[in-house]
Amino acid sequence: MGRVYATPEQLTAWSGKPAPPDADRLLARASEDVDDALATALYDTDPAGMPTDPTVVAALADAVCAQVEYQLAAGVDGTGADDRWESVSLGPLSMSGRRTGTQAPGSVDLAPRAYRALTRSGIRLGVIW
Template sequence: MPRVYATPTQLAAWTGEPAPADAERLLARASEDLDDALIRAVYLVDDAGMPTDPAVVVALRDAVCAQVEYQLAAGDDGTGAAGRWDSVSIGPVSLSGRKDGPQATGDLDLAPRAYRALTRAGLLPGVIW
């Protein structure tokens, strides 16, 4: 089961706006983004893989909320497609005007506020010595 680091209620408190109808999906995708960003981070977790240190719990919650806020502001639905194409249609498929942005090679478009929350908690840059 995927780890999700924030709730729709926490997202609403973070943004000061009601959580979007698909908040749970957006939070799950943003949590996956954080997991990718923290691939080399070391912190204590419970049996479900959730952090146990209260400071890390808060940092991950804030970073996930910041990531969703960032994606919503960019017009991204959590798929990453908004950062790649000027226009996308589904039927019959039409893509146009490729934009610069994170590439499919693994570059992660992490929200600046999410990055700062993770850095303040000592989770980034995630280098193991």
């Protein structure tokens, strides 16, 4: 398992709602999304790859919680399967089929609040020095 930046307790505190029963899985997937968004970011880490600066630690936890909130609000589970199909109905006419994809392969649908949590901390996303 990869790095997980937030706990179910942090998710509960952040959202003001009890963490869902599958919170550990959701937090792990959201942490992967945040990791993908941080592919070019620079910040200090320990040997396990966890951030060491308290501001960055808090920002990553907030970003992961925001990502879970975003996915729950959108009714998605973090697998990406929901982006693959579309369905259209108009009266008696019904059509469905595979989407061609609106995002580049491997790109992350990062929640706006997650992005803001990261940038407020000073982490610069998408910047290579």
